[in-house]
Amino acid sequence: MARPVITFLTDFGPSAPAVCRGVMLGIAPDATIIDVSHQVPRYSIVEGAGTLVFALPWMPVGVHVAVVDPGVGTERLPIALRVARGDILIGPDNGLLVPAAERLGGIVEARSIENRALMLPAISSSFHGRDIFSPVAAHLATETPFEAVGPVIPVERLVRLPVPQPRVAAGELETVITHVLVFGNVTFAGTPADLEAAIGPLEPGRPLTIDFPAFDGQAAVREPTTWAETFGRVPIGASLLMADSEGQLSFADNQGDAAARLGLARDRPARIAGA
Amino acid sequence: MGSPPSAGPFISFLTDFGPDGPAATCRGVMLSIAPQARILDIAHSVRKYAIRDGAFQLWSVLPYVPVGVHLAVVDPGVGTARLPVAIRAGRGDILVGPDNGLLVPAARRLGGIEAARALENDALMLPNRSSTFHGRDMFAPVAAHLAAGRSFDDVGPPVDPAALVDLRFPEPRVAEGRLETAIVFIDTFGNVVLAGEPPDLTAAVGPLQPGARLDLAFGADRNGSVRQSATWQQTFGAVPEGSPLVYENSSGQLAFADNRGNAATRLGLQVDRPVTITSA
Numbered sequence: 001m002a003r004p005v006i007t008f009l010t011d012f013g014p015s016a017p018a019v020c021r022g023v024m025l026g027i028a029p030d031a032t033i034i035d036v037s038h039q040v041p042r043y044s045i046v047e048g049a050g051t052l053v054f055a056l057p058w059m060p061v062g063v064h065v066a067v068v069d070p071g072v073g074t075e076r077l078p079i080a081l082r083v084a085r086g087d088i089l090i091g092p093d094n095g096l097l098v099p100a101a102e103r104l105g106g107i108v109e110a111r112s113i114e115n116r117a118l119m120l121p122a123i124s125s126s127f128h129g130r131d132i133f134s135p136v137a138a139h140l141a142t143e144t145p146f147e148a149v150g151p152v153i154p155v156e157r158l159v160r161l162p163v164p165q166p167r168v169a170a171g172e173l174e175t176v177i178t179h180v181l182v183f184g185n186v187t188f189a190g191t192p193a194d195l196e197a198a199i200g201p202l203e204p205g206r207p208l209t210i211d212f213p214a215f216d217g218q219a220a221v222r223e224p225t226t227w228a229e230t231f232g233r234v235p236i237g238a239s240l241l242m243a244d245s246e247g248q249l250s251f252a253d254n255q256g257d258a259a260a261r262l263g264l265a266r267d268r269p270a271r272i273a274g275a
Numbered sequence: 276m277g278s279p280p281s282a283g284p285f286i287s288f289l290t291d292f293g294p295d296g297p298a299a300t301c302r303g304v305m306l307s308i309a310p311q312a313r314i315l316d317i318a319h320s321v322r323k324y325a326i327r328d329g330a331f332q333l334w335s336v337l338p339y340v341p342v343g344v345h346l347a348v349v350d351p352g353v354g355t356a357r358l359p360v361a362i363r364a365g366r367g368d369i370l371v372g373p374d375n376g377l378l379v380p381a382a383r384r385l386g387g388i389e390a391a392r393a394l395e396n397d398a399l400m401l402p403n404r405s406s407t408f409h410g411r412d413m414f415a416p417v418a419a420h421l422a423a424g425r426s427f428d429d430v431g432p433p434v435d436p437a438a439l440v441d442l443r444f445p446e447p448r449v450a451e452g453r454l455e456t457a458i459v460f461i462d463t464f465g466n467v468v469l470a471g472e473p474p475d476l477t478a479a480v481g482p483l484q485p486g487a488r489l490d491l492a493f494g495a496d497r498n499g500s501v502r503q504s505a506t507w508q509q510t511f512g513a514v515p516e517g518s519p520l521v522y523e524n525s526s527g528q529l530a531f532a533d534n535r536g537n538a539a540t541r542l543g544l545q546v547d548r549p550v551t552i553t554s555a
Contacts, residue, residue, distance in 0.1 A: 232355035255351050
């Protein structure tokens with residue numbers, strides 16, 4: 001019999017997750033806990049949601065706890081989502097869970113977490129990760145049925161994050177940086193198909209230009225680059241645009257850190273055109 | 276394999292991915308295929324793209340790790356012509372990763388390279404393969420299938436071990452009254468591992484008693500050369516706080532450190548820098 005799997009993502013940093021792991025293992029001693037990340041930038045619901053989208057499709061079916069929760073202790077609901085693949089996602093109703101739930105086949109049912117019997121006896125107003133989300137997740141990873149957590153809430157009432165969309169313009173794709181990843185690789189809204197709709201076929205080696213307008217104190221940058229299949233197709237230190245492992249447009253330096261070199265951050269607009 | 280059946284499959288895991296998402300994604304892939312596997316994370320903080328740092332950490336750590344499957348990904352050539360490989364070592368381990376030298380020193384230390392194969396069996400990989408994340412799509416699933424009992428011979432065709440990309444750490448040279456060595460690795464304390472072992476140093480400068488005075492000359496880089504006096508010691512606490520020492524590290528290698536300090540930062544040292552050690 002396989003051990004139940006719980007995955008765990010927070011913006012807590014390195015030490016507070018241990019308390020939550022302790023709570024979970026106290027309730028579900030056989031669980032395997034996979035730490036997805038605890039270094040989500042503090043309070044960044046968007047970054048946390050993005051990391052879940054990248055990671056959860058490759059996790060075993062299980063219970064996924066995510067806590068990036070600047071509204072802890074306010075009226076924002078604690079929720080549990082059951083998705084078509086069979087997973088359960090646990091966390092705050094602030095948009096954090098929804099994109100990943102959609103990647104896992106879509107939300108089948110949403111419930112508000114209200115059953116005190118599944119929580120720690122004393123509930124603080126500032127650490128629901130420990131007092132509510134972890135114990136509920138651990139109970140669900142063992143024997144407790146999904147229906148036990150609390151009443152059904154309408155899926156259309158869940159809080160959702162705005163999703164940046166690219167815009168196909170005359171000879172260029174207007175897009176925006178959606179993520180900056182650990183190697184300094186930058187993800188744009190949109191796919192190669194979007195870019196081809198704007199500028200025509202993308203052959204490996206095709207020269208391109210990316211314009212990053214001035215933004216948030218950063219001067220405008222024009223970056224010549226190349227459409228390539230993977231990092232090693234361009235010289236070390238040179239930049240490339242490619243489809244990343246999720247099929248999104250991605251900009252990187254081969255063996256470098258493109259985001260640091262150009263001072264790029266999430267939400268910065270960009271225009272991609274042929275050179 | 277040599278581990279007792281009750282222990283279940285064992286996988287060790289090293290990358291330059293950093294602490295976040297990518298390494299966790301690979302753990303998820305492995306546990307989906309081999310739910311009983313125990314996964315030991317050796318490091319995901321390998322300096323990015325530093326194949327030799329990763330190779331050194333594997334070489335240092337794997338002898339202390341149970342026999343099993345060892346997955347390592349420091350792979351600046353991902354998606355290019357470099358082969359994905361599995362290497363079977365004399366001890367019974369299987370090492371999985373890119374053919375860029377990363378696995379070779381550790382495999383030699385685990386009883387030598389017995390056989391190598393190219394990873395070509397699509398049935399052991401994820402169905403959709405990206406060109407930039409072979410850790411997730413290729414290496415992790417193959418490692419998990421091997422840990423779950425698939426035969427080494429199933430991964431793909433044999434590769435001549437002599438044709439694998441080799442990687443050698445710097446070697447010391449004993450000269451008249453001096454040891455010519457180089458920086459092999461710098462650890463998180465800023466302790467500096469040097470090529471060679473204590474017998475190499477005694478061959479060059481004579482017997483070493485604790486407290487013996489040594490001079491280290493770090494070769495010129497763009498910041499110029501650096502000279503440093505230090506004493507030969509058994510351990511850090513034998514010198515005052517902040518003072519340097521030369522010692523035999525826990526892997527039997529020559530090393531240089533500051534007691535409770537960071538010698539590498541203090542002196543601006545980098546891997547591969549040449550060092551000459553003489554008696555003071």
